[in-house]
Amino acid sequence: MSMKAKMIIDKDFTVGKVDDRLYGSFIEHLGRAVYGGIYEPGHPEADEQGFRGDVLELVKALQVPIVRYPGGNFVSGYNWEDGIGPVEQRKKRLDLAWRTIEPNLIGLNEFMDWCRKANTEAMMAVNLGTRGPDEARDIMEYSNIKGGTYWSDLRISHGYREPHNIKTWCLGNEMDGPWQTGSKTAHEYGRVACETAKVMKWVDPSIELVACGSSSLTMATFPDWEATVLEHTYDHVDYISLHQYYGNRDKNSANFLAQSMGMDRFINTVISTADYVQAKKRGKKKINLSFDEWNVWYHSNEADSRIEPWSIAPPQLEDIYNHEDALLVGCMLISMLKRADRVKMACLAQLVNVIAPIMTANGGAAWKQTIYYPYLHASVFGRGTVLVPLVTSPKYDTKDYTDVPYLESVAVHNEEKSEVTVFAVNRHLEESLLLELDLRSFGAIQLIEHIVMAHDDLKASNTLEVPDRVKPHHGGSAKVTSNGSIEAQLGKASWNVIRVKLV
Template sequence: MTHARITIDRDFTIADVPRRLFGSFVEHMGRCVYTGIFEPGHPQADERGFRKDVLALVREMGPTVVRYPGGNFVSGYRWEDGIGPAADRPVRIDGAWHTIETNAFGLHEFVDWAREADVEVMEAVNLGTRGVEAARALVEYANHPGGTHWSDLRRRNGAADPFDIKLWCLGNELDGPWQIGHKTAHEYGRLAQEAAKAMKLVDDSIELVAVGSSGRSMPTFGSWEHTVLTHAYDEVDYISMHAYYQEHDGDAESFLAEAVEMDAFIDGVVATIDAVRAAGKHTKQVDISFDEWNVWYQSGLDTDDQPHRVSKTWREHPRLIEDTYSVTDAVVVGTFLNSLLRHGDRVKIANQAQLVNVIAPIRSEEGGSAWRQTSFWPFERMARLARGRILQTAVSASQITTKRYGDVDAVDAAATWDEESGRVVVFVANRSLVDASDLTVDLHGFSDLRLLKAETLTIPEGGDRHTANLEAAPDAVHMVPLTAAEVVDGAVRATLPALSWSVIELG
């Protein structure tokens, strides 16, 4: 048995919970769009081809904003290909994922789907093969009321009212040599600055995300953000972060501690933003859009059933990176959500990549069923329950030893307090693979709190840390009651199972 004590105080808060922190991502990649959210002819499809079974799971999961249409895909994409009558749309090669794009699903379809799913649209523009004029025209098409070339074309295409998209990404991962239209930091910084100016001249109410580093391990990390923001600080509102993590060589201890790396990554980007702000004597604050994050087992990119660049066959929506997530993966995802919430003073947007099929919390089969992966549960619980203010969490815990990060806390936590409802919610992970943790949560400044509910995601009876939810067993892993939890003398006492992510609701 390990031990942990968490101290929280009503008067020590970080920020309001940013509702856009619980975002997701739909890219024209693999089966995310086609046979994922969109499958005309499926028994569960509506008249527009939207899969109602998938939509129901999306609404249950509760993402607030969804980034579209990429990702790597956007850097070679012509947005005009996805508007107008579907029968007249061109079929194109998608060089990013070595597939054929039919363009049967485009901007209008996505906006309609987003309204059905009750999510905000986060639209990305192509600054890889295209530039200022295409980006400016897209804002006019989407957001201008009418009376101009592009806005009237939208109206003729069936949308009399503007889409009113407020959140825009200025390209994607252009620091990466794999990206179509890869650029140096100076090249991209100037392009982002000019695209941003042109887009805001069309609609000055929009918010813009500049491309940050594709990962902390990139050789240009830090200098890229500094250079880009030196050019575009006054024109943009956010800079992006992307990070993917996986277990290497059976080193589960290090994998379970990856949120330590995420914390350091966020802190580094914040430091760079603030250095540019100080040097440039800027008055406004640029924040972070962590618009791609997840567990991704990248070693499986080029397999027989998941062709990537080594394949000589161009196919429509082949299976790509359809990772099956285990209990271990779900606990790690829970710690990432904890990290993002703890940094909610600067991370204002975050998008788990992706929503359906492609490294996703939701899986579906063509013509078949849809189900929740293990990683669905931490996202759903936090998106639904994290309200009000983010509380500071002072953690004192037993240590576990990892190869990559040395000694780390066995227990990882975040917490929120909603003054309106009086609810305090503690999100807590036990990283230990073998030991349960005796947990105490000291509560200061709160009165008359009682335990409303306590749940945990952990290894199910008869399973192990690799147990996953499959089409044939879609409910093998889910949230279950945390029975060893109570409030005693104003403090929470609980026993956290080994390898678990838990939610304790107080009110």
């Protein structure tokens, strides 16, 4: 007999509206993310600019609303001017962040062209490692001023008459990390971020700015860093960033799947810290969260340690994801949705080849990794208003976590489409879970579909040779019962999407 769980959902109990930018992603000048990823001239699927059409189609299917660029660690030593103007005149530079050579074949303008083709917006980062307010005001002028000034006219001379109107900007990247070019103390970063934010908003008051939070929740300075940085920048920024990656290095899958509980605590701590600064400053503005790096990352660590330095676009951070990775990615998406009132932007890091849902072979095919699917489902079906569920579930304890619910779930109400979508992970590695969904407040309902992704082998992955080993099916067991509830059997170690029509 399977275990039982119950989820009661009321339409009047809401967390908040999902900002579409919660389903963003990230392209850094790192490994094969750009060269061999989104851009590969000479590829059979490449367009006139060298952008891979097969990759574009996979990205467009994900409905990615915003993409962070150009880094990442890369941005802390990057001169954005190296990536504009005639390509044949651009300089090759050493990238100290990843110990490679950057050829600068792709820069700001080309990336904006790619964004338009991918139906997405840009979240641009400025270099606050080796540079500061001066560089930031210049790139703002180049990007967002219509014309009549040096930098805007230079953009026009480069073939871009209309401004790019980039509205979301990151003030540096992971500036507390000793691995970062030009890393800083919280006070040092807070001051330069404040002054940079001021000049950027003087150029274009309509932009939104993201201040760097701690590089991860394990940093010794967390959350003091957030408090100090926001005390400097509160009046000028709109978001504070969060970064977090997880891995199953000790081969403990039950503990691995519980790690999203750490993400829950991380999010709540940053919210509390931001609200403390607001209270201290007697402010009216809520600082929201941009979880602009998140994923599973650990498979490629050993391979990356053997990469020969100073090559162009070597295969770096190319994690091959398995089924359990997809389950945790699903749990992490649920964690962010549960705080959709404050987590307004997020970027799955990254999008192509580098710890990514999409993989490519140079000169060959592109395919979907296991983590592609929960990301796809959440982005396509997880738009609307997040509801507060009342959940009862059996629980378990692990090495690092206690009272871990086997059922990890959230519900999103799309009023425009008159639909409710429930995302649910059964964390149990051996047993199925019988779920009762009580939607009594919605009245009459019809089941649209029950999507399931499951596999008997937690370590099963998709590869160039076998790209569909792990993929979802639409034959889940969910049904409407006689009392108007939904009943569904959630298989062991499974990702589930239950879609309901309100009639």
